[in-house]
Amino acid sequence: MNWWIFGGVAIGIVVIGWLLQHFRLIDLTPTRRGRGGLGGMVTMVDEVFAPTKHEAAIEADRETRMPAPAPIPGDGDKGIFGGKVVIEVPKDEGRAR
Template sequence: MEWWGWALVSLGALALVTLAHRLGWIDLSDKSRRGGGGPGVLGIGDEVFHPTRHEAQVELDRQTSLPAPASVPGDGPLGIVDAPADEHGYAGRLRIQVD
């Protein structure tokens, strides 16, 4: 195949991925990242070529994230309702999280 054939195949694949992202079929956004500092694009390079720096960054991220507060007696169901199921369908019980 000529070079222009490979270029057309690559452009077609890129157009298909872009269309799928715009239509919501795939999600390419990175929801795991927070704003601010961090390794950025070179994070993979740090993981491969400088593993101690990568481990230090992972430990720093772990230490700076705040855990959920512990519940105390009398807090109530904390958004989880334990309700009986519909009599026509499932015979067990349902736990529904409500906000």
């Protein structure tokens, strides 16, 4: 009789996974050719119980596929700082020497 419990739990997990996929709460579609299946189910567990770990894994995968170009000497600052850096040092007002 114990195998009924095991079978019911297994079928329940599959049905819950299908429902979550159907209502787009999780995404089990393979990201590359030939991947998916059981790996998708493990991804589902990561996505539900450790969402930041899952998001970090997705971002790491994106960065490995399309890395940002490394800066080279002579590129300049590309207009970010306008070529000027200002460091303001507070005056010693009221401090004992």
